[in-house]
Amino acid sequence: xxxxxxxxxxxxxxxxxxxxxxxxxxxxxxxxxxxxxxxxxxxxxxxxxxxxxxxxxxxxxxxxxxxxxxxxxxxxxxxxxxxxxxxxxxxxxxxxxxxxxxxxxxxxxxxxxxxxxxxxxxxxxxxxxxxxxxxxxxxxxxxxxxxxxxxxxxxxxxxxxxxxxxxxxxxxxxxxxxxxxxxxxxxxxxxxxxxxxxxxxxxxxxxxxxxxxxxxxxxxxxxxxxxxxxxxxxxxxxxxxxxxxxxxxxxxxxxxxxxxxxxxxxxxxxxxxxxxxxxxxxxxxxxxxxx
Amino acid sequence: xxxxxxxxxxxxxxxxxxxxxxxxxxxxxxxxxxxxxxxxxxxxxxxxxxxxxxxxxxxxxxxxxxxxxxxxxxxxxxxxxxxxxxxxxxxxxxxxxxxxxxxxxxxxxxxxxxxxxxxxxxxxxxxxxxxxxxxxxxxxxxxxxxxxxxxxxxxxxxxxxxxxxxxxxxxxxxxxxxxxxxxxxxxxxxxxxxxxxxxxxxxxxxxxxxxxxxxxxxxxxxxxxxxxxxxxxxxxxxxxxxxxxxxxxxxxxxxxxxxxxxxxxxxxxxxxxxxxxxxxxx
Numbered sequence: 001x002x003x004x005x006x007x008x009x010x011x012x013x014x015x016x017x018x019x020x021x022x023x024x025x026x027x028x029x030x031x032x033x034x035x036x037x038x039x040x041x042x043x044x045x046x047x048x049x050x051x052x053x054x055x056x057x058x059x060x061x062x063x064x065x066x067x068x069x070x071x072x073x074x075x076x077x078x079x080x081x082x083x084x085x086x087x088x089x090x091x092x093x094x095x096x097x098x099x100x101x102x103x104x105x106x107x108x109x110x111x112x113x114x115x116x117x118x119x120x121x122x123x124x125x126x127x128x129x130x131x132x133x134x135x136x137x138x139x140x141x142x143x144x145x146x147x148x149x150x151x152x153x154x155x156x157x158x159x160x161x162x163x164x165x166x167x168x169x170x171x172x173x174x175x176x177x178x179x180x181x182x183x184x185x186x187x188x189x190x191x192x193x194x195x196x197x198x199x200x201x202x203x204x205x206x207x208x209x210x211x212x213x214x215x216x217x218x219x220x221x222x223x224x225x226x227x228x229x230x231x232x233x234x235x236x237x238x239x240x241x242x243x244x245x246x247x248x249x250x251x252x253x254x255x256x257x258x259x260x261x262x263x264x265x266x267x268x269x270x271x272x273x274x275x276x277x278x279x280x281x282x283x284x285x286x287x288x289x290x291x
Numbered sequence: 292x293x294x295x296x297x298x299x300x301x302x303x304x305x306x307x308x309x310x311x312x313x314x315x316x317x318x319x320x321x322x323x324x325x326x327x328x329x330x331x332x333x334x335x336x337x338x339x340x341x342x343x344x345x346x347x348x349x350x351x352x353x354x355x356x357x358x359x360x361x362x363x364x365x366x367x368x369x370x371x372x373x374x375x376x377x378x379x380x381x382x383x384x385x386x387x388x389x390x391x392x393x394x395x396x397x398x399x400x401x402x403x404x405x406x407x408x409x410x411x412x413x414x415x416x417x418x419x420x421x422x423x424x425x426x427x428x429x430x431x432x433x434x435x436x437x438x439x440x441x442x443x444x445x446x447x448x449x450x451x452x453x454x455x456x457x458x459x460x461x462x463x464x465x466x467x468x469x470x471x472x473x474x475x476x477x478x479x480x481x482x483x484x485x486x487x488x489x490x491x492x493x494x495x496x497x498x499x500x501x502x503x504x505x506x507x508x509x510x511x512x513x514x515x516x517x518x519x520x521x522x523x524x525x526x527x528x529x530x531x532x533x534x535x536x537x538x539x540x541x542x543x544x545x546x547x548x549x550x551x552x553x554x555x556x557x558x559x560x561x562x563x564x565x566x567x568x569x570x571x572x573x
Contacts, residue, residue, distance in 0.1 A: 046391040047341050091562050094335065098508055101340035102558065105501030109551035112423065112498070116545030128422065128497070129406065203348065203497065207399035214388045214396055254406030261400030274387055 013246040022132045025143055026199045026256065027239035030208065032147045032192050034234025035154050037213030038227050039185065043165055046210045047097060048186075051104035052193045053205035055081030057111030060127050060197065065118055071142045071194050078190035081107055108202075130201030130253040132242060139198055146195045150188050161185055162223055199238065200253030207257040208234065215264045218271040233263055304533075307540040316427045316493075316546060319434050320532035323490045324502060324550070326441040328528030329448045330486050331507030332520050333479060337459040341391055342376065343503040345398035346480075347487045347496045349375030351405025354421060354491075359412055365436065365488045372484035375401055424495030426536070426546035433492045440489035444482050449521075455479060456517050494547040502528065505554040509561045527557050 013019040040049055056074035063073030084103045089096065115124045125131070135143075154161075163171040164181040171178050189209070196205045216229035241256030248255065269276050307313045334343050350368035357367025375397055383393045409418055420428070429437075448455070457465045458475040466472045483503075490499045506528040510520035535550030542549070 041388070041392050044389045044391055046389075046395040050341075050344065050395060088562070091566065092508075092512055094508055094511060095338045095340075097338050097340040098335045098504055098511075101344065101500065101504040102508055102555070105498070105504065105551060106555035109498060109501055109548040109555070112548040113544050113552060116548065117543065124423075125419065204399055204403055206395045207403065210392050210395040211399070214392050217388060218386060248407065248410055251407045251410040254403040254410070257399055257403030258407055261396060261403065264396055264400075268382060268386055276385060279385070 013243055016246075018133060019243075019246055021140065022135070022245075022252065023239050023242045025135070025140060026132055026242040026252070027235040028147045029143060029192070029195045029199050030212075030234035030236075030238025030256070031231045032150050032154070032234075033196050033205075033208035034212035034216075034230040034232075035151070035158075035227055036185075036189055036192055037209045037211070037234070038216065038223070038230050039161060039165060039213075040189075040209055041213035041217055046206065047100055049189065049193070049209035050206040051085070051100045052078050052081060052190050053197065053202045054104040054108040056190070056194055056197065057108050057127055057202055058114055059111075061111045061114040065114065069142060070139065071146060071191075074194040074197065075190060077107060077111075078193065082186060082190075126201075127197065128202050130197065130199050130204070132199045132252050133245065133250070135198055143195045143198050146191045150191055150195075153184070153188060157181070157184070158227065199242075200256055204253045204257045207260055208238075211257070211260040211264050212237075215260075215267045218264075218267040218274045221273075233260070237263060303541070304537055307537055312427050313536070313540060315429050315431060315434055317533065317536050319429050319437055319493045320426060320536045320546070320550060321529050322434075322437055322441050323493045323499075324506075324528035324532035325525050326445050326448075326486050326489060327499065327502035328506035328510075328524040329445060329521060330483060331503045331505070331528075332510055332517070332524050333448075333455055333459050333507070334483070334503055335507035335511055336456075337479075339483075340500075340504055341394055342480075343483060343487075344500045345379065345394045346372040346375055346483055347499045347503075348398045349401040350484075350487060350491070350496055351402050351421065352408055353405075354416070355405055355408040355412055358416060359408075365440065365491075368488045368491060369484050371401065372487055373480060376480045376484070420495070421491070422495050422497050423545065424491070424493050424498065424547045426493045426539075429492050437489045437492060440485050444485045444489065447478075448482060451475075451478070452517070452521065494550070498547045498551055501551040501554065505551070505558050506531075509554075509558050512558075512561045512565050527561075528554065531557060 040046060056078050059073035059075070059077030060070050063070040081103055085100055088094070088099045088103060092099070112124065126134070160176055161181055163174070164176055164178040168178045192209070193205050196208045200208055212230040212234040213226070215233055216226040219229055220226050237259040238256050241259050242252050245252035245255050267275065272278060308317065334340060350372045353367035353369070353371025354364050357364045379390070379394050379397045382388070382397065383390045454465070454470055454475055457470065458472060458479070462472055465475070486503070487496065487499050490502065494502060506524035509527045510524035513523050514520050531550055531553040535553040536546055538553065539546040539549035
């Protein structure tokens with residue numbers, strides 16, 4: 001008897017077009033970011049993902065202020081950030097993490113300054129925290145185009161990227177250009193950062209491009225499998241997060257990332273080979289063997 | 292003619308201070324700038340830029356929970372920040388995930404939890420003020436609270452600077468000569484968390500990371516001696532805080548970001564001085 005209203009309540013979000021759209025756009029973005037996260041995790045580039053996400057803020061602010069597509073603004077400032085990092089590294093002896101931190105916080109501060117001087121043109125919260133529930137049609141188109149192109153390129157080039165990142169001399173011997181592939185990867189990463197900005201916002205993009213890959217890394221040793229698992233986790237948590245945010249009236253980005261973190265923690269404890277429980281079991285077995 | 296330039300400069304600096312909110316903002320900016328600058332020297336040397344980023348974001352759920360259970364926000368923030376650092380260490384040493392990724396996972400998870408709790412809980416706090424600070428809205432009790440946290444942190448950092456430096460540069464050597472390495476590690480984390488808590492009201496949890504990198508980087512560029520590095524970092528940060536606060540009044544922009552942009556400009560200047568000096572010597 002109670003089941004009817006309960007099901008109605010659970011299905012209610014799908015009755016709203018903006019909710020249905022938010023759910024599948026989030027899933028798409030989550031899947032693409034998860035794909036990239038597998039490479040970031042293994043290369044130790046987590047800070048780069050965070051840096052790019054913060055660096056695109058001034059470009060987005062200017063784009064909304066002057067009325068050109070936000071993706072172009074974001075992309076331009078992402079490239080400025082990458083060049084700035086390379087430039088400062090060449091000029092100084094500073095550690096890489098300090099240089100990255102310096103460049104991205106500077107760009108982020110410039111973005112906040114632009115917004116604060118023209119407070120009416122952009123809502124700072126929607127850049128920093130994302131606002132997929134109120135995304136405009138134009139922005140949806142941009143997100144879909146970015147995600148689809150990135151996914152297609154990754155689908156074609158994922159093995160080349162793997163080879164170029166983890167066995168450079170072999171990659172060269174089979175005629176690949178590691179430098180070019182690296183540039184391609186960072187272009188894709190900034191593009192996906194720009195897409196993720198819409199769903200989870202600049203601060204939480206780091207979770208989208210790190211957590212699913214890390215979770216998958218705990219579950220499998222095979223790279224192809226890792227990509228599949230990461231994409232599944234990324235898409236499922238993003239869709240579920242967007243769905244649940246209907247009942248919470250917002251905080252879509254927060255919910256998506258909380259879900260991703262919970263899945264990671266579950267893998268950390270229960271993963272069959274690399275989880276804490278498995279490690280404890282094998283330690284006990286080893287102790288028995290010794291005895 | 293020679294005195295007219297200082298005269299307008301003088302009034303450019305002094306006129307905004309006729310407002311009491313500007314006085315409070317300036318005091319808190321200088322305080323926060325000084326303590327962040329000292330810490331930044333260690334973070335830059337140790338390669339802990341991401342750690343500063345992580346701890347600062349992780350304090351958000353602590354603030355919200357402290358608000359719910361009615362304890363001082365600073366205590367909740369401090370506990371959450373330290374908890375993030377400890378959880379990162381635990382997961383890193385018990386899994387095959389690299390440290391930078393673990394840090395990213397933990398702090399983004401905590402920040403996200405904070406956002407969800409914030410939406411769920413009715414608070415009188417403004418999310419924007421927690422995230423970006425509200426330098427010109429601070430009241431004297433806020434200034435006092437920041438001072439109560441920042442001044443002891445400054446004293447400890449200066450008193451223990453030799454031990455902390457050795458720990459940052461060469462933990463193995465520090466252990467060999469009998470320094471309590473574990474205590475120093477947690478001491479530095481605690482100081483970092485305290486600094487971030489002290490900076491909360493003024494610059495917020497997102498921008499504090501900028502103030503925790505730039506001054507140390509400037510000091511690192513301009514000198515090879517650590518004491519001089521601390522002094523240069525502090526001077527650069529305090530100068531930027533003063534100029535940034537006043538400048539933000541004139542351009543009608545947000546104060547925290549203005550200070551950060553001034554610091555970055557000083558960094559660019561330091562790079563140019565360094566390069567200029569080198570080519571002159573060569």
